[in-house]
Amino acid sequence: MKKKLKIAAVIIIISSAYLFGRVQRQILDDINMTSAIGYDYVDKDTVKATAVLPVYKPDQSVGNRTITASDELSKKTLSKINRQAARQVVNGKTEVALYSKKVAKQGIGGLVDSLQRDPSISERMMIVVVDGEANELLNKKYGDRDTGVYLSMLIEQNMKAGLVPKTNLHQFLNDYNSELKDPFLPLIEQKNEDIYFKGIALFKDDHYVKSLRQDxxxxxxxxxxxxxxxxxxxxxxxxxxxxxxxxxxxxxxxxxxxxxxxxxxxxxxxxxxxxxxxxxxxxxxxxxxxxxxxxxxxxxxxxxxxxxxxxxxxxxxxxxxxxxxxxxxxxxxxxxxxxxxxxxxxxxxxxxxxxxxxx
Amino acid sequence: MRMWFRKHPAEHDQNTVFALINRYKQSGDFVHFHHPQSPQAYWISYFGTLIDVEILHRDILPFLNKTAFTTLEEAKAALPFEDVLITSDLQQIQDQLLLGSVLIQLDEKDSICALVRAEMKKAREVTIPEEEYSVVGPKEAFVESITTNLNLVRKRLPISELKVKEFTIGALSKTKVAVLYMEGITNEENVNTVCQRLTDLQFHQILDSSFIAQLIADNGNSIFPQLIDTERPDRVAGVLAEGSVVILADGSSHALIGPISVMELFNAFEDYYVNWQTASALRVIRILAVSFSILVTPIYVAVLTYHYQLIPKDLMVTLVASRRNIPLPPILEAIILELTIELLREAGARLPSKVGQTIGIVGGIVIGTAAVDAGLTSNVLLIIIALAALASFTTPVYRMGNTIRLLRFPFLLLADLWGLLGIAIAFIFLMVHLLRLTSLGRPYLEPIYPPRLKDFKDIIIRLPFSSQSKRPINLQTKNQIRFSEKQAKEVHDIDE
Amino acid sequence: MKTAIKNEFLVSPFLVFFLMHGMQYGVGVLGFQRDIVKFVGHDAWISILIIGILVHIIIWMMYSMLNKDKGDLITIHQRTFGKWLGNLLSLLFIVYVLAESITVLRSYIEIVQVWMFPLLKTWPFALVFLLSVYYVVSGGFRIVTGVCFLSVLLPSYLILTFFVPIPFSNFRNLLPIFDHSIYEIAKSIKGAAISFSGFEYLLFYYSFIKRPASSQKWAHYGNLVTITLYLLVMIVTLGFFDQGYLKKVLWPTLMMWKIIELPFVERFELIGVTSWVVVMLPIVCLMLWSASRGIKEMFKLQQKKVLVFLLLICFLICCLLMERETIHQYNKWVATVGFYTLFGYIPFLFVCYHLRFKVRKKG
Incomplete structure (x- = not known):
């Protein structure tokens, strides 16, 4: 009798865990992983976000798709982006976040907050400032991978070679939250078919103030x-x-x-x-x-x-x-x-x- | 079926040898006849299918026909057998007849009679081990006869300390079971545990030693084997010398070894026939293979279902591209493929020869390729599952392989429920289960827990023989020392 | 007065090392930094050293009581305060143990909910987890110790991960040393001492140790390793985060894991959170074992039934703690109670016990 009760309890626990304990699935081929997010200036309260969604084709080549949406909140734009996508958009694999100079001048504290609050965002994510429109830069496809991965590979390679100061989300947040230090970020620009490093963008708190030239x-x-x-x-x-x-x-x-x-x-x-x-x-x-x-x-x-x-x-x-x-x-x-x-x-x-x- | 064996209601006058013989005569293979022409007339009766007719005609009948005897005692002296039994105990007569004895009576109605063992000893020749085949080392395997098996063991341990305790188990099968141990080495407590459990055993039929293994296991509901079964006499001799208890059963070509620890399931006896470095490397590989086999498919399911962040960006293209056209969620994909592999293995095992396995594997490749081409499974998963299946066959103890393949399914289901966390939960249950298990009352996870560093000399790794001078602590042997450690330690300088 | 525990249920003295360390090293490691840094900033590691020394002293006190008593908390209480008051105090202590086990479990579930599955419901996970706790505890103290042992050994690879953030760290952050007042350090000790709790269970399992007096050195080693690990984590954290940022981060250790990238795995924090379920299992198990054992001894009940009852309470309270703020409030409450119990009540008991003993000797 007691043994039967025990078995029944175990069965009830396991089956109830199965029935009620389910969590949201994110099956790899049913999600769209943004590989880069760019922010552009629209007006004083609104930003335009551009998400790069790599399109993986069965022949192992990768295409590039971008979706744009604008809103006051960064997370809100993600849900707007979601509305335009056939598969759920997730940002755990975002490699690069780009801010146009204009947005940066307004201050990126609020936009970065959505990055530091989200546990799925990597601390190694790159943040860069774009001289020009981030949207334009992201819309193009460079090389054989999607723009996000291409950008991250480009930045990583340059950091390893010592051409660009080492920065990532963690460093940025450290400097940004510090009372004494101010953050700096790499400044990139798109010219013709290529992306190149223009210099270093200097910030006061979260506002872009000046850039250092290459020399x-x-x-x-x-x-x-x-x-x-x-x-x-x-x-x-x-x-x-x-x-x-x-x-x-x-x-x-x-x-x-x-x-x-x-x-x-x-x-x-x-x-x-x-x-x-x-x-x-x-x-x-x-x-x-x-x-x-x-x-x-x-x-x-x-x-x-x-x-x-x-x-x-x-x-x-x-x-x-x-x-x-x-x-x-x-x-x-x-x-x-x-x-x-x-x-x-x-x-x-x-x-x-x-x-x-x-x- | 059972009612055929039920004894007929015994009436008063039927309680005689004569009545017994008359009852047996109802079976077609019972022979009962009278020899009137010899110096002394006598009756002889036996089961024709149980006795060796050659023994009867060569060793019994000529002697009985030649000599004149008036009593059974004289007949006993004439016969070239040392264990001729003269009795009037009805139960004994009945048992002996059924074990293949020849019954000799001076008169049909006599209650006293002589019993001569002439049972047919039909057994397989000693052959090469199939389950535990090894390239190096002896190539003898146990057969289905307990006498032969005992002989194979005794040959390797020709000392008086090797003791054999015999039991007869099974109301119907009357199986002879032998418990082997080394006096002065084996812990009496272990022997007593085994004997106690064998005596308490209530089961009608023991067809193989695996019946005993299941019946006397500490936890009958565990999927882990709590006794190792082996078909290698050298392994049996080895563990006996180490201090284990061995159980042999008649009609079974496998001996049972206990107490064991879970890590011993990864030891092949071949490990002792190669140098210790190779043996250690092989053991580590086996353990890694088993962990891989259990965990890799659940991890695939967990990562693809929940943790896309974990996948490095260089691997992403391969994984997503291979999954692009698959209609099934990862868990179903994995379970279907796992079942397919199990199907192939099972079919291969049922087919008559090793050709069956080859056909199975070829079939697997064809089915696998076709499934990938048709877009039913991803080729990445196919590789993973095939590797996992392969890895599960590396365990030297066949039963452990089954356990591992079965273990994967709860892991898979929990991985589907809570991703990596589910795998961790499954792992916790497995860990606790192993902690709680015992083998003949000794901890199953030894030497990991309770931690005994000294026992690691022959678990996971195998150190050279020179450092194996003590017996494993887990067996609690009476004599810990295997051989004297003292060797002529000569100190050599360079070039001396 | 009490039947001795059978030899086969006892554990070796050196396993006390694992019992001690395994109990102290739990969910606290993932986020203890905040409570110290809040008060003493870059001098946080000094507070850890001081707490470590305090814990050593308390371990010594407990051994000094237990060696004399040869029993456990219940008998010590009964001998010091008499049967009724003693039992009442033991019961209060057990309530605290139970409260702490709920904190551990609920904090871990919260971490899972924040870092892995935002939609995970508390109760199914708690149910399955407590089922495994039942499976462990019903196996007896040997199994609890075994789980403790394996849960220290198996996830020990995580220690290596604390070295990975070093290239990203700036250890100038730690300078200048001793930049804070004693008062600030004292306040930080109060905030973080609960992370080091777990040594008090010695009061329950002492009688299950073979040659218990000889296990004292192992207990001290266990605490030493705990302190060393906490120190390592703290120093790396201070180097890795700027003060301003560290004050914002809720789980600095998990944040540090985020920087780890291996060739086959990115985002190590998911693996860290997953491994942590193995780390915290023995903690909940030993807590519930202690609580049920204590009640069994006091009221002569069957431990299995007590255990089921305690598990039910644990489960219900876990489910009632829903929001971050309630959990936080509850944890804070338990931490305060814990601080006074461990660093106030145990020394008090120590003094009372020895005074009582002396008085009795004279009389």
Whole structure:
């Protein structure tokens, strides 16, 4: 009797779990996985969202389909997109989110919120700012995969090569939520049939304020992270060009006078190999010349760049964080007040370790 | 059927040997005749189908006809048998006749009579093991005769410590069952458990040792084998020396070994015939194959039904493209394919020879290709299921393979319900079940739980013989030491 | 006064290591960081060290009582406070144990609902899970210990995953050290101490250990490993998140798993959440075992029946906790009660017990 009761209980539990415990299915071939989402400016309250839906064909090729919808809320646009799609649209595989410059200027905090709140979004997702319309960029198909995957592969490859500073959703959210640091994102542009990197978009809180040109990017990267595979091109006085590759950089911050208005000294060590030189010969004298030139250029660029940051009161390199970690009872407000007056100097030390196989 | 065996209501005058013989005469194969011409007239009766006629004509009748005897005692002395029984116990007579004895009486109506064993010993020749075939090592397998089997074991352990306890089990089958153990090594408690369970066994018919395995298992409702059955006498000899208890049953070509732990089901005895590195690698591969076999289809179902995020973007194209035209949800697709494989296996097993298996596999490939072409299943799943089926056959113990194939279905159903979480829940139930199981009262999951690091020397991996100087702790043997560890340890320097 | 437990039901002393560590290392790991960081920011790891030392002291106190008593919480209570008051206190303790088991189960189900299946109903999952708990607990303490042992060993691969976020981390975040006042640290200890609970069950299972006095070192090792793991997770978390962001994130550990990408699997957090069901199984099992064992001893009831009754209560309360806010409120309540029970009541009991003993010796 007792045994029968037990068996009955087990059967009831299992069958009720089966009957009532069902959860929503997302069968792989019955869903549309957005691979990229782009946001464009419509008016002050409305954004236009463009979702890229890869179309997988049985012959293993991938097509590209985009759906556009506009609304005030980012999640709402997704449901509007859903209305236009034959299969349920899900965003767990979104690789890239693009914001047009215009949207970025308005502030992307609200749009990013939908990304950080959604547990299905990857922390490794890329965020980029588009110079131009995100919709236009996404509508085109580049390469053999859909635009989202293509973009993520493009960005990843460039980050690995050290051409673009390493960013992802996690980094962005860290900087965005930080009191001291300001976020920055890669800036891309579509030209003809290709997408290329234009520079770095700088933010104040969630508003886009300015972009760094391509030639300032190297020193920016050298100051924000330790590069492993950078490249640097320089123009010498005698109108010759040199390209340095495989650059290893290492930065070290020194902060003085933490009690009053701090003073920050940054040392950047750059080690690289000459890969290209339009001059005649790379003897010791010439190399020394190149070395000196690079040091001077870098220090110059850094000074100019940091001045701009201080003028705009933005801190994408995290100077505040450097000071905070060296100060007891650090006061955020006081630092932010004095930020534009803080003396920040950069010293570069370049060493050329190899010059290829010819002299 | 049962009523044929029921004893006729015994009347008073029928309680004699004569009445018994008369009753038996109703069977066509019962022989009962009178020898009047020899020095002494006598009656002889037997079941013609049970005795070896050659023994009768060569070893019994000539001696009886030659010698003059007046009593059965004299006849016993004349016969070249050492176990001639003289009795008037009706029950004994009845039993002995049915086991193939020849009954000798001086007079038909005498109640005292001599019984000579002349049973027909028809058994298969000792052949090559089929289930546990191994490329290296001995190639003898048990046969259906318990005498032969005992001989095969005794040959390998010619010492007096090997003890055999005999039982007769089964009201109808009267099967002879032998319990083997090593005195001074095997834990008495284990032997007693086995003997106790065998004595308590209430079952009318034991046709094979697997009947016993099912009947004396600690948990009869578990799908895990709690005793290993083997057809290799070398394995039996090996585990006896280790301290296990072995059960042999007449009419069965498989011996039962206990107590065991679940990890032993992944050990082939062949592992001891190859070097320890190979053996360890093979065992690890088997365990991985089994985990793969259980988990891979459920994971496929879980990921495709619920967790699309998990799939790397490079794999996405292959997976989605292969699923594009499939009308069925992953769970149905998987179950149909699993059943197809089971069907092929079952059909292959029922076909007369190994050709059946080949046909089955070829059929499988043809059906599989056709199913993919027709868009009924995805080729990715077909590969997965075929690999999983293949992996389930790597277990050296045949019964474990069945268990594994069956285990997959609850995992599949739960994967369909709650995705990966469902698989975890199924895993939890499996884990707890294994924890709760015992084999002859010893923990089934040993040496994992209770954790005994020393027992890992011959579980999952196999260390060299030199480090196997102690017997497994799980068997709680009386003598832990297998051989002396002390070896002439010479210290050599380089170039000396 | 009490029949000794049969030898075959006892477990080896070193398994106390797994009982101790397995019970402490549960759902708390997924989100304990917030409660500490809220008060002490980047000095959170100091609070963990301090809690660790406190727990060591309490483990020592419990052993000092149990070694003398050779019984469990029930007998200690009875000897210290007399039969009626002692039993009442034991009953209150058991109510707390039950409340804690509900917290663990409901918190885990909430994580599943947020991270995996938003539409998962609480009750079918709770039902199936509690069925497995019944299956474990009805097997007795040996099986509970076995589950504890395997649930520590099998998901131990997850420790490796805590090293993956390191390349994405900035350990300057941890500087400067000792930037907070003692008062702030004390407040953080109160907030997070509940994550380290689980050692108190020693009071129930002590009499099931072979040569129990010798198991003390294993209990301390268990706690040591727990503290080390919590410390590791905390330090990586502090490096991985900026303070501002960390204060927003509800489950920082799960968030860290999101960054992991393996060649065959992306989005590791789903695997983490799934593995965690194995991690939290022994916790609920041992809690319910302790509760049912305690009641059995006090009222001489059949443990199986008590267990079914407790499971039913557990199930019903789990289903009643529906919204995030109610769950949060409930958890907070249990955490407060837990803090005072573990770090206030047990030392108090320790003092009472020894005083009583001394008085009796004199008299």
């Amino acid at each position: 300032q990017q190297f020193i920016f990267q050298a100051l924000s992270e330790n590069l492993r595979l950078g490249t640097y091109k320089l123009r010498l006085k005698n109108n010759e060009y040199a390209a340095i590759e495989n650059i290893n950089t290492k930065n070290s911050y020194r902060v003085q006078n933490v009690k009053g208005i701090p003073e920050i000294n940054i040392h950047v060590k750059v080690k690289g190999i000459i890969r290209e030189y339009t001059g005649r010969k790379t003897d010791e004298k010439e190399i020394n010349l190149i070395r000196k030139q690079v040091e001077k250029d870098l220090e110059h660029q850094a000074a100019a760049m940091i001045r701009t940051f201080q003028r705009l009161k933005i801190d994408p390199l995290g100077f505040g964080e450097q000071v905070r970690s060296r100060t007891r009872n650090f006061n955020d407000r006081k630092w932010l007040e004095h930020y534009s007056d803080v003396k920040i100097s950069v010293r570069a030390k370049v060493s050329i370790i190899e010059k290829g196989v010819v002299d």
